[in-house]
Amino acid sequence: MGLVPMKIKKLAWAGVLLSLAAAADDAARCYNIRDPDLRNACLADTRGDKSRCYAIRDADAKQLCLARLTGDKSRCYNVHDKDLHAACLAGMGR
Numbered sequence: 001m002g003l004v005p006m007k008i009k010k011l012a013w014a015g016v017l018l019s020l021a022a023a024a025d026d027a028a029r030c031y032n033i034r035d036p037d038l039r040n041a042c043l044a045d046t047r048g049d050k051s052r053c054y055a056i057r058d059a060d061a062k063q064l065c066l067a068r069l070t071g072d073k074s075r076c077y078n079v080h081d082k083d084l085h086a087a088c089l090a091g092m093g094r
Contacts (some may be wrong), residue, residue: 034035041065060084 030042037056044052044065053065060079067075067088076088 037061044069064088 025048033039037058040055041051050069056062060081063075063078072091079088080083
């Protein structure tokens with residue numbers, strides 16, 4: 001997971017997952033994110049572009065991104081981290 005501690009990374013993914021639809025101009029802010037996986041998740045969310053989800057290397061993060069963009073709750077069951085799994089389901093309205 002790189003230089004970022006795991007807990008911070010989890011919080012970042014939960015924030016991306018639970019964020020509401022962002023304004024189109026917020027996509028430009030995504031490019032300021034150094035972590036490539038978080039940057040791709042941000043771009044996927046702000047642009048509604050699920051192809052960005054497929055560019056995410058972390059398997060759990062990829063499933064979170066795809067669940068969010070496709071509305072497919074079953075993707076949450078492929079998330080192995082317990083906290084992220086719970087956040088994914090919560091973000092999908094169970």
